[in-house]
Amino acid sequence: MKLAGKFVGFVLVQVIVIGVLAASVATLSPRQTERVAEVVSARPKFTPVQIERKTPLEVKPLYDDPEVVSDEELAAVLFRVQPKFSAKNLKPNFVEHALRTWRVSATFQEPGVMSGEEMRDFLLNYARFAMSWGPEIDSLLESRETGIYVRWGRDTGASVHHDHTLACLTEAGVPLDNPVQAPGRQNATLKNMVEQALYDFRLDERETEWSAMAFGLWLPPVTTWTNGEGRELNFDLIAKRQLRGHRQFGVCGGTHRVYSLMMLLRINEKFPILTEPVRAEVYAHLEGVRDTLKVTQFPDGHWPYNWPDGADAVEHPGDHESYRDVIATGHHLEWLAIAPEDLHPPREMIRKAARWIIDDTTAKSREKIQESFTFYSHVGNALALWRNTSPPEFWHEWEKKHPYEGKGKKKPAPEKPTTPVNEPEKNPTEIEVSPESEAAAEAEGKKPAATPEAENEKPTDDSQ
Amino acid sequence: METVVTDSEPVQTEHDPSVADVTLLEDKFPEWFQLRASTTGFVFVLSLTFVFFNLLPLSHTDLWGHLSYGRQIVSERAIPQTEPLMPLSEGVPFIDGAWLTQVLGYGAWTVGGRAAMAFLFALSVTLSSGFIMMRVRQKTGSGLFALLAFGLLLWVDWKQLMIVRPQVAGLVMFCGLFSFLTSKKWHGSLWVGVPVLFALWANMHGSFMVGLGLLGAFTIGRAVDLLRRTGKVKMLLRDRWVFRYLLLTELAAVATLVNPYGLALHAEVLSFGQNANLADIIEWKPLSIRMFQGQAAAAVALMLIVFYRFSPRRVSTTELILLAGLGVGALWTSRMILWWAPVAAYFVALHGHSIYRRWRQAEPATEPPRTASLWTVVSLGIAFLAFEISHMGNVTVDLATGKTEKARDRMNKVAVSDMTPVLVVDKYLNKVYGGKNPPTGLVFNTYEMGDYLTFAGPRNMKLFLNSHAHLVPTDVWKAYMGISEFGRDWESELARYGVNMVIMDNITRKSSQTFFYESGKWNLDYQDATVTVYVRKIPI
Numbered sequence A: 001m002k003l004a005g006k007f008v009g010f011v012l013v014q015v016i017v018i019g020v021l022a023a024s025v026a027t028l029s030p031r032q033t034e035r036v037a038e039v040v041s042a043r044p045k046f047t048p049v050q051i052e053r054k055t056p057l058e059v060k061p062l063y064d065d066p067e068v069v070s071d072e073e074l075a076a077v078l079f080r081v082q083p084k085f086s087a088k089n090l091k092p093n094f095v096e097h098a099l100r101t102w103r104v105s106a107t108f109q110e111p112g113v114m115s116g117e118e119m120r121d122f123l124l125n126y127a128r129f130a131m132s133w134g135p136e137i138d139s140l141l142e143s144r145e146t147g148i149y150v151r152w153g154r155d156t157g158a159s160v161h162h163d164h165t166l167a168c169l170t171e172a173g174v175p176l177d178n179p180v181q182a183p184g185r186q187n188a189t190l191k192n193m194v195e196q197a198l199y200d201f202r203l204d205e206r207e208t209e210w211s212a213m214a215f216g217l218w219l220p221p222v223t224t225w226t227n228g229e230g231r232e233l234n235f236d237l238i239a240k241r242q243l244r245g246h247r248q249f250g251v252c253g254g255t256h257r258v259y260s261l262m263m264l265l266r267i268n269e270k271f272p273i274l275t276e277p278v279r280a281e282v283y284a285h286l287e288g289v290r291d292t293l294k295v296t297q298f299p300d301g302h303w304p305y306n307w308p309d310g311a312d313a314v315e316h317p318g319d320h321e322s323y324r325d326v327i328a329t330g331h332h333l334e335w336l337a338i339a340p341e342d343l344h345p346p347r348e349m350i351r352k353a354a355r356w357i358i359d360d361t362t363a364k365s366r367e368k369i370q371e372s373f374t375f376y377s378h379v380g381n382a383l384a385l386w387r388n389t390s391p392p393e394f395w396h397e398w399e400k401k402h403p404y405e406g407k408g409k410k411k412p413a414p415e416k417p418t419t420p421v422n423e424p425e426k427n428p429t430e431i432e433v434s435p436e437s438e439a440a441a442e443a444e445g446k447k448p449a450a451t452p453e454a455e456n457e458k459p460t461d462d463s464q
Numbered sequence B: 001m002e003t004v005v006t007d008s009e010p011v012q013t014e015h016d017p018s019v020a021d022v023t024l025l026e027d028k029f030p031e032w033f034q035l036r037a038s039t040t041g042f043v044f045v046l047s048l049t050f051v052f053f054n055l056l057p058l059s060h061t062d063l064w065g066h067l068s069y070g071r072q073i074v075s076e077r078a079i080p081q082t083e084p085l086m087p088l089s090e091g092v093p094f095i096d097g098a099w100l101t102q103v104l105g106y107g108a109w110t111v112g113g114r115a116a117m118a119f120l121f122a123l124s125v126t127l128s129s130g131f132i133m134m135r136v137r138q139k140t141g142s143g144l145f146a147l148l149a150f151g152l153l154l155w156v157d158w159k160q161l162m163i164v165r166p167q168v169a170g171l172v173m174f175c176g177l178f179s180f181l182t183s184k185k186w187h188g189s190l191w192v193g194v195p196v197l198f199a200l201w202a203n204m205h206g207s208f209m210v211g212l213g214l215l216g217a218f219t220i221g222r223a224v225d226l227l228r229r230t231g232k233v234k235m236l237l238r239d240r241w242v243f244r245y246l247l248l249t250e251l252a253a254v255a256t257l258v259n260p261y262g263l264a265l266h267a268e269v270l271s272f273g274q275n276a277n278l279a280d281i282i283e284w285k286p287l288s289i290r291m292f293q294g295q296a297a298a299a300v301a302l303m304l305i306v307f308y309r310f311s312p313r314r315v316s317t318t319e320l321i322l323l324a325g326l327g328v329g330a331l332w333t334s335r336m337i338l339w340w341a342p343v344a345a346y347f348v349a350l351h352g353h354s355i356y357r358r359w360r361q362a363e364p365a366t367e368p369p370r371t372a373s374l375w376t377v378v379s380l381g382i383a384f385l386a387f388e389i390s391h392m393g394n395v396t397v398d399l400a401t402g403k404t405e406k407a408r409d410r411m412n413k414v415a416v417s418d419m420t421p422v423l424v425v426d427k428y429l430n431k432v433y434g435g436k437n438p439p440t441g442l443v444f445n446t447y448e449m450g451d452y453l454t455f456a457g458p459r460n461m462k463l464f465l466n467s468h469a470h471l472v473p474t475d476v477w478k479a480y481m482g483i484s485e486f487g488r489d490w491e492s493e494l495a496r497y498g499v500n501m502v503i504m505d506n507i508t509r510k511s512s513q514t515f516f517y518e519s520g521k522w523n524l525d526y527q528d529a530t531v532t533v534y535v536r537k538i539p540i
Helices: A002-026 A030-041 A071-080 A092-102 A116-124 A126-133 A164-171 A190-200 A209-218 A235-243 A255-270 A276-296 A323-337 A347-362 A366-371 A373-385 A391-401 A435-443 B037-055 B063-076 B099-140 B143-161 B166-181 B190-204 B208-230 B234-238 B240-255 B263-272 B276-280 B292-310 B317-332 B334-360 B373-389 B391-400 B404-411 B422-434 B447-456 B474-484 B490-496 B512-519
Strands: A141-144 A147-150 A179-182 A185-189 A224-226 A232-234 B442-445 B499-505 B522-527 B531-536
Touching: A002 B240, A002 B263, A030 B263, A071 A347, A071 A366, A071 A373, A071 A391, A092 A116, A092 A164, A092 A373, A092 A391, A116 A126, A116 A164, A116 A179, A126 A179, A141 A179, A147 A185, A147 A190, A164 A190, A164 A209, A179 A190, A185 A190, A190 A209, A209 A235, A209 A255, A232 A235, A235 A255, A235 A276, A255 A276, A255 A323, A323 A347, A323 A373, A347 A373, A366 A373, A373 A391, B037 B099, B037 B143, B037 B373, B063 B099, B063 B447, B099 B143, B099 B166, B099 B190, B099 B334, B099 B391, B099 B404, B143 B166, B143 B292, B143 B334, B166 B190, B166 B208, B166 B334, B190 B208, B190 B240, B208 B234, B208 B240, B208 B263, B208 B317, B234 B240, B276 B474, B292 B317, B292 B334, B317 B334, B373 B391, B391 B404, B422 B447, B422 B522, B422 B531, B442 B447, B447 B499, B474 B490, B490 B499, B512 B522, B512 B531
Parallel strands: B442 B499
Antiparallel strands: A141 A147, A179 A185, A224 A232, B499 B531, B522 B531
């Protein structure tokens, strides 16, 4: 009898244990289930947010102003920013910039200029990458449990900025189901790359500009999601992150943050991804940028790299090399092309800035421009946007009227520069990296600053 | 004064006939109300403990942070799913394993302010040490060794006990459970009491896992001892203690699922220590002999080694599992010393007493102890006096007599530690943030001050962090460390986060003034003995 009681008690407790355990498991939220599975299996578990579109959103330009740039001038600039790269050790950063400028649809009559599809495949097919870099360099792409990871940072053959590859592919219009081939995984798609980006994005990492842009162009109407750490993210947080801190921080003198904010604001017009207070905050911030541009333009038309200093930047020009002014002016023209007029400085200032940068660009040979391709590509894109077109669209039309006639014969007619141009004083293989990037790289121990003077400048030859 | 004796014949003594002979009086109180004189001695010791801990200044970290979360939960009437108080942690998932302690704590705060906090803290420490003392005395019959256990427990855990936090509630439950499990008798009430205890524990602090480990150690320890003694597996099935411990462990484990997160709470507790930020916090570092608690633990461990060498008492597998398991835990992260200390103190006392008894060749007392209601009354009187001496006792009297203002004044006069930034809140922050144009941007604060500033500071002030380091994003934490240690990029990091005000403590970061002065971009806007406030000359 005693034994029977003991047995009944034992069974009863087991029933209670199993019942409560089952109920507890059943009531876990999906994220909690993942977390429990992660702890039990000691492996990452991640269910990315559902992406409801097959192709990314596109933010169209708003203006067609031939007084900003004429057809001939645009052709002259675009001719100089064509992706005519050496096939060996092709820098992903160059290809990414070229692809976002020229899109996948780009084709060129001139032999040796990479088409949009070739650029896309270089980035998305590890075999193409390996043909350029050889087997000793790690693949740009890496297959992970949570998606396709793009190697980025200061390593040789890596993309320079986090999610820059994805953002450029996105701006170039590559669809979600586009095949991606990484070592050990042949059947991936761009979706896996987006998912990996969602997984490893951290709101407080140094560079969030491209993640912000990529998420903005892929996720709407979805407005909230979680990253691999389970952090709930939304576009308000993404926007506030771009607003955080001094304007000087961020890549390319802080201009990429402005561009990303403008993109989010435009996307918000169609899909309400920002709450009203945050939208207003973003708008006010961009108004502030506009007002700063009004007081920082130099008489020749350029905006200085230290534009965040306001009027002080004109009175006390920063001790930076002149190519940085190309960066600032080109990038500002780019975001202004998609900004409503309320956020513009007077149009005359824009025209003056365009004049300066057209002269600067067209005064240089294409070979010279190619050496500093990354930031001049922004110039090409910006000027095309100011004509309410895109580089490939314009160039296709241009080549219909001005067919390529062989090396040395065809020359698009550039406007003759009206002002002396500033020759780059820097090592042309350098790319633009913000002080933030530098600090980030050093903080991560990837590469120490070369010299004390270079602390806030960056450059290494393998970071292009 | 003569003792009232109940169990023996009245003692015949010569006395003045005009005075009543108290020895002839019969103790009319029921037996359960009668205590031994030595018990009154323990009550006295525990009352002193209570008074002492009650008078200690309230710590500057943790307590205020937990009160802030409690306030948040009470005001929202919901447990937040993501971190609600640190702007830089927005969206970070928040599994609040201490929500019940926070709510109860905040409830107590609304009644008694700082006095209530001091009361609860002192009560918790008193109860924890009381449980261990009581059990040692029951096992050994020796008040001296009970006091030894009491002393060792407080010595080893001293540093841990200095911080008022939900963990202290966990310690009460741990010591209570340990006391019940080491009792000579099995109480049927444990079938209900232990699961209820664990259901509460799981909602009050993540240390319920240590409690489950305690139960598991008793189950396994008993089973191993049985196997060792009998060599028969079937004995395990017949042994009522193995059966009881096993079922009790299962029921306790199930009870811990009664929490707002279910099984996810367990996942959180198990993975908590892996948070990278904690590696920078001293109490999460491995126990070291250079730490005060490391030295105390080493001394106790040495005592254990010596006592085990000479003790005639059988060493159970349970105690080996507990001492080794919790000891290794403490070597892994020094916070675990909190749980090792009561177990070690208990076994030191037990084995110490055995050695002592053998040395004195003393036989266990055969006579039942003498008890009297007088000692009960005296004990109650002592306990009441201890309460009355305490801050909360004074407040209670004021409230009971309708002196509300005086009570309020008293409850806020309870001392806080030197590093608590009280003045800066009262004299500076409330003023500048209460004005028409409050400062904008983030306020960088040192970790140690974040909790108090969150709780008592202006609500529109956006602080960098509080002591819930595990909820701070890793990048933010790294930036915090770089800034607070004045690493190379400290100033650009402040600009990157849009910090316009910095609150630095003067006690551990005296050198900060030089950095801010040399920068030239900051004004010293406020200073007292505890903190210095710097404000950016040109706000971002």
